[in-house]
Amino acid sequence: MLLRIFTEPQEGATYDRLLQVARRTEECGFDAFFRSDHYQVIARGDGMPGPTDAWLTLAALARETSTIRLGTMVTSATFRLPGPLAISVAQVDQMSGGRVELGLGAGWYEREHASYGIPFPPTAERFARLEEQLEIITGLWRAPGPYSFSGEHYELTDSPALPKPVQDGGPPIIIGGVGRKKTPALAARFAAEYNVPFHSVDETREAFERVRAAASRDLVYSAAQVLCCGRDEAELARRAEAIGRSPEQLRTDGLAGTPSELVDKIGQFAEAGAGRLYLQVLDPSDLDHLDLVASEVLSQL
Structure with a gap:
């Protein structure tokens, strides 16, 4: 089981704070540093000092780290055109020496789209655009020469399909969610990894089974859980209060408790088929966590 650190900077974190977390992630021996791709606070607080851009952040971190994987959980297909996104991700892959992964989703948070003037189509159209984006991005990375695409929402004509990523075939694509039809189909077609965010062990197992049934090849299966760990109940309660949750809620809906409790629940996710677990860190100032x-x-896994 690989453990990855997953941050939510839209809730309030500067680039300097994220750099501290990424460096500590690497020093501690975690596998990766991931961040969300949002432009507005979602869960709590006022979001001060404001959002940071996901791919600008990862480009900078690519030069400030050396071993950890870097990626998004997940980039919204509504935020960027597929051609420029393919260029950005390929460039960050080059800057990192081939350590980038691209989580890509349809987008869901309507409020941030309205706040920043980003079109927010209906759900069916967003998923149609996501599918075309996945085809275009992977096509640009893998094309041996000029690349063209004609779809309902995007059209590319004789693209030079440059730059190329360092990783052969392009950075791994991560697709997440628990949709019963479209999500398994997209994961089976495009993903190197399928992720189930913030669901129980049983729900996660069921979602894995749906994707396995749809896929004719091997994928990495992963889950994301809110992290809250304490050596004792007092420390756990302090960390839960800092993120506006209760220990009871987090023990049920997240990965929370003493270290031994976390090891036990991680083992349950492993038995369900997860090979990676994304630990959602909601207080990026708490490096002792x-x-x-x-x-x-981590030392017991």
């Missing part, structure tokens, strides 16, 4: 999980949880 990462130290604790690395020393007393």
Whole structure:
């Protein structure tokens, strides 16, 4: 089981804060640093000092780290045109020496689209655009020469299909969600990894089974869970309060408790088929949290 750190900077985090988290992620021996791709606070607080752009952040972190994987959980297809996105991700892959992964989704948070003037089509159209984006991005990365595409929403004519990523075939694509039809079909066609965010072990297992039934090849299966760990109940309660949750809620809906409790629940996700677990860190100022999980949880896996 690989553990990855997953941040939500739209809730309030500067680039300097994210750099601290990424460096500590690497120092502690976690597999990767991921971040959300949002432009507005979702869960709590006022979001001060405001959002940071996902791919600008990852480009900078690519030069400030050396071993951890870097990626988005997940980039919204509504935010960027597929051609420029393919260029950005390929460039960050080059800057990192081939350590980038692209989580890509249809987009869902209507409020941030309205706030920043981003079109927000109906659900069916967003998924149609996502499918075309996946085909275009992977096509641009893999094309041996000029690349063209004609779809309902995007058209490319004789693109030079440059630059190329460092990773052969392009950075791994991650597709997440628990949709019963479209999501398994997209994951089976395009993804190297399928992720189930913030669901129970049983729900995660069922979602994995749907994708396995749709896929004719091997994928990596992963899950994301809110992280809250404490050596004792007092420390756990302090960390839960800092993110506006209760220990009881987090034990049910997240990955929370003492180190031994976390190890046990991680084992349940492993038995369900997960090979990676994304630990959602909602208080990026608490670097001691990462130290604790690395020393007393990661060391047991």
